[in-house]
Amino acid sequence: MTAPLPWLGPDDPFPPPSSGCGPDSAAPGLLAAGATLDVPRLLQAYAQGIFPWFSAGQPILWWSPDPRMVLPVAEFRLHRSLRRTLQRFRATPGCEVRVDSAFVNVIQACARTPRDGQSGTWIVPAIVRAYSALHAAGHAHSVETWVNGRLAGGLYCVALGRAVFGESMFAHATDASKIALAALVCLCRRSGVALIDCQQNTGHLASLGAREIERAQFLRHVEQARVLPACNWRFESVYWDELLPSSPAA
Known part of the structure; x- marks a missing residue:
């Protein structure tokens, strides 16, 4: 059974990049959703090899694909x-x-x-x-x-x-x-x-x-x-x- 996608509050830390969706999933590298797009959060994300990627109408989605x-x-x-x-x-x-x-x-x-x-x-x-x-x-x-x-x-x-x-x-x-x-x-x-x-x-x-x-x-x-x-x-x-x-x- 697939684990639910973590939903991040404004102050929640990112889960480990290794916990993201695997290469055989429908969204390889998808790690979490939610949080904010302010400067501190973006710096925290990039320092861990994580980036936001989402379309209009979607929540903020965070990714760390493997391979990179x-x-x-x-x-x-x-x-x-x-x-x-x-x-x-x-x-x-x-x-x-x-x-x-x-x-x-x-x-x-x-x-x-x-x-x-x-x-x-x-x-x-x-x-x-x-x-x-x-x-x-x-x-x-x-x-x-x-x-x-x-x-x-x-x-x-x-x-x-x-x-x-x-x-x-x-x-x-x-x-x-x-x-x-x-x-x-x-x-x-x-x-x-x-x-x-x-x-x-x-x-x-x-x-x-x-x-x-x-x-x-x-x-x-x-x-x-x-x-x-x-x-x-x-x-x-x-x-x-x-x-x-x-x-x-x-």
């Missing part, structure tokens, strides 16, 4: 076409990467952008408000692709020390989200971040080098990385050297 999809930044797969795209982007006046200059615009664009195979979005207004507050507290960041003064794409993530948790991406121009992800990879390499959490397995992320690891291994990584000094969340053009030759024309 992660992108080891040393294994980022730079396909030839993306390499050419990054080289052109780096060499073109008016093309730049910014960090945290338009966080609310980025998360709202992620919420509005249609996804293949999805009829709605999990980035409901409560999520937008919660992560905007987390950004104001210095724990959520946006990496943005700008072209001629316009926001063309980007992503947002959560960071505790050097534990980085990817959340969502959007693109209003071809490859704009991939450019932002490549920039995040460069920033992480410069800052000594080993992994970017991707939460769920997708073919797109796998094509870029993401892979699954056991939850226990992921939780050990989070425990060690979250107490390290935080990254300096800025992006300099020289960071592209982590993926590209020093000369963009090389």
Whole structure:
């Protein structure tokens, strides 16, 4: 008989991640429901490898899947076409990467952008408000692709020390989200971040080098990385050297 899903009050601790629904259940990784989406609760969740994910009309649902999809930044797969795209982007006046200059615009664009195979979005207004507050507290960041003064794409993530948790991406121009992800990879390499959490397995992320690891291994990584000094969340053009030759024309 399946155990009932724990319902959390405002001050209740999370159950252990290992107590979540198993891989053969209808909702693998589902851990609990309820609680709140304020900054302290979100920080408590991410420190334990837990994240919220729910749709409109549902209660707050908390997840910790096993296995966990992660992108080891040393294994980022730079396909030839993306390499050419990054080289052109780096060499073109008016093309730049910014960090945290338009966080609310980025998360709202992620919420509005249609996804293949999805009829709605999990980035409901409560999520937008919660992560905007987390950004104001210095724990959520946006990496943005700008072209001629316009926001063309980007992503947002959560960071505790050097534990980085990817959340969502959007693109209003071809490859704009991939450019932002490549920039995040460069920033992480410069800052000594080993992994970017991707939460769920997708073919797109796998094509870029993401892979699954056991939850226990992921939780050990989070425990060690979250107490390290935080990254300096800025992006300099020289960071592209982590993926590209020093000369963009090389």
